[in-house]
Amino acid sequence: xxxxxxxxxxxxxxxxxxxxxxxxxxxxxxxxxxxxxxxxxxxxxxxxxxxxxxxxxxxxxxxxxxxxxxxxxxxxxxxxxxxxxxxxxxxxxxxxxxxxxxxxxxxxxxxxxxxxxxxxxxxxxxxxxxxxxxxxxxxxxxxxxxxxxxxxxxxxxxxxxxxxxxxxxxxxxxxxxxxxxxxxxxxxxxxxxxxxxxxxxxxxxxxxxxxxxxxxxxxxxxxxxxxxxxxxxxxxxxxxxxxxxxxxxxxxxxxxxxxxxxxxxxxxxxxxxxxxxxxxxxxxxxxxxxxxxxxxxxxxxxxxxxxxxxxxxxxxxxxxxxxxxxxxxxxxxxxxxxxxxxxxxxxxxxxxxxxxxxxxxxxxxxxxxxxxxxxxxxxxxxxxxxxxxxxxxxxxxx
Numbered sequence: 001x002x003x004x005x006x007x008x009x010x011x012x013x014x015x016x017x018x019x020x021x022x023x024x025x026x027x028x029x030x031x032x033x034x035x036x037x038x039x040x041x042x043x044x045x046x047x048x049x050x051x052x053x054x055x056x057x058x059x060x061x062x063x064x065x066x067x068x069x070x071x072x073x074x075x076x077x078x079x080x081x082x083x084x085x086x087x088x089x090x091x092x093x094x095x096x097x098x099x100x101x102x103x104x105x106x107x108x109x110x111x112x113x114x115x116x117x118x119x120x121x122x123x124x125x126x127x128x129x130x131x132x133x134x135x136x137x138x139x140x141x142x143x144x145x146x147x148x149x150x151x152x153x154x155x156x157x158x159x160x161x162x163x164x165x166x167x168x169x170x171x172x173x174x175x176x177x178x179x180x181x182x183x184x185x186x187x188x189x190x191x192x193x194x195x196x197x198x199x200x201x202x203x204x205x206x207x208x209x210x211x212x213x214x215x216x217x218x219x220x221x222x223x224x225x226x227x228x229x230x231x232x233x234x235x236x237x238x239x240x241x242x243x244x245x246x247x248x249x250x251x252x253x254x255x256x257x258x259x260x261x262x263x264x265x266x267x268x269x270x271x272x273x274x275x276x277x278x279x280x281x282x283x284x285x286x287x288x289x290x291x292x293x294x295x296x297x298x299x300x301x302x303x304x305x306x307x308x309x310x311x312x313x314x315x316x317x318x319x320x321x322x323x324x325x326x327x328x329x330x331x332x333x334x335x336x337x338x339x340x341x342x343x344x345x346x347x348x349x350x351x352x353x354x355x356x357x358x359x360x361x362x363x364x365x366x367x368x369x370x371x372x373x374x375x376x377x378x379x380x381x382x383x384x385x386x387x388x389x390x391x392x393x394x395x396x397x398x
Contacts, residue, residue, distance in 0.1 A: 024361075026071045029064070031138065033085050037076045040083065055079045064088060140353075143360035146367070147194055151213065154220025155183040155193070156385055157322070157377075158242070161226060161332040162201055163340050167349045176352065177201050178339070178359055179209055182332055183221070186382050188375035190331070192367040193218065195359060197352045203231035210239040222385060223318060225326055228254070233311070246311035248275070249328040258301035267294065267301065275327075280316040287313060319381035331376075335366055 038044050043052040059074040076083055159182045167176045177200060181193040194216070196209045206229070210218075224236040225245040233244045252268065259267045270290045277283035287309050295302035315327040325331060339359055349355045370376075 022066070022069050022071055025066055026073065027138070027142075029071070029085075029087075030074055033073075033076055036085070037078070037083055040078070054081070062088065140357060143357055143364060146364040147356070147360050148216065151193060151217035154186050154386055155218060156186065156220060156222045156382060157225065157326055158183045158193070158218075158221045158223070158240075159225045159329055159332050160232060161329045161336055163336050163343075165343045165349060165355055166347065167197075167352060167355060169351075173348055174199070176349075176355065177205070178343075178355060179205075180332065180335065180339075180359075180363065181209075181213060182335070183218075184377050184382070186220075186379075186386055188377040188379050188382055190370050190376040192335075192363045192370075195356070195363060197355050201229055201231060203234050206232045206235035207239060210235050214239060220386065223314065223326060225315075225329055227329060228311075243314050243317075244311060245314040245326060246308060247328045248312055248315075249330060251308055251312050255301055255304055258298055258304065263298075267298070270294065271305075274313070275316075277316070278320075280313060283313050283316045284309065319385060321378050321381050325377065335363075338362065338366075
């Protein structure tokens with residue numbers, strides 16, 4: 001039987017996840033300390049009330065060793081007396097309770113009872129429903145601020161892919177599509193642009209998703225790279241006015257399924273001769289030669305090549321230095337694999353909001369990691385691509 005709750009140790013097993021867990025431990029613990037001090041003072045920070053019994057006096061820093069690493073905490077100070085969180089006392093074990101609450105926060109949402117249990121396990125006073133609500137809002141706010149941020153500049157290349165998760169809906173367990181969009185801007189930097197959760201990958205879903213990106217500022221898309229989704233192809237043409245690239249890797253898998261096991265290497269080598277060409281025109285000519293050569297022995301494969309030619313070879317019309325990265329959805333594969341590994345641990349999500357919460361947090365972490373890496377693409381071909389498009393638009397206007 002699949003467990004509907006997450007195994008946090010599995011979720012944060014690797015480095016990037018450990019960073020995410022450290023951030024959330026720091027965030028949750030600091031907020032709980034704030035609430036604890038509010039209770040001691042009988043007033044929130046900066047609040048003026050006749051019931052106030054004390055006031056704040058800055059912070060002092062303290063390292064807290066956890067299994068996710070050393071967490072740097074800011075401990076509130078009081079003007080009268082002192083405050084020291086009981087969970088930092090030697091021999092008190094509160095991390096297990098804390099991890100359980102962070103787990104619930106990211107997968108199901110924090111309940112008042114679970115936070116109360118956490119606070120008591122940490123040796124502190126109780127916490128009100130309003131404070132729990134604030135904590136939940138702050139956790140979700142971090143994810144939604146990232147997913148809804150404005151998009152600036154041009155984004156010539158856009159990769160979109162989907163994975164599926166199990167989710168409860170109206171008393172049933174259903175499969176939900178999780179769509180993720182990644183793009184490269186004119187500075188050659190790769191970013192996660194957004195995500196969406198929906199019932200299927202039909203054209204209206206793709207259209208709504210792409211329109212949500214354009215409302216946030218997405219523009220300048222020259223090529224959309226994805227698997228064979230006719231709905232996405234139509235939506236990209238309608239919303240973005242861009243070319244669609246059918247993932248070359250996925251196409252080859254489909255094509256080789258029409259050949260016998262002993263013939264697949266020969267078929268693969270023949271098709272690859274088209275990809276080895278220098279220009280779109282020569283690649284297209286070679287593609288048709290190969291399709292005709294294979295037609296007698298593999299009629300279905302040749303028919304597939306006839307229908308897919310323009311979509312599979314679209315990348316050949318773009319700068320050569322970029323072709324290795326734009327011919328397939330491979331730039332998204334590792335990210336999708338990491339997301340799938342963590343969502344598989346969850347098993348069944350209680351609702352769509354829980355999917356957005358967990359996947360969105362992982363996407364935020366990955367995006368931060370990409371910002372610290374070197375450029376994903378060389379600048380000169382990117383800028384030339386944008387300049388050429390600008391010149392063509394100016395010529396049309398004039």
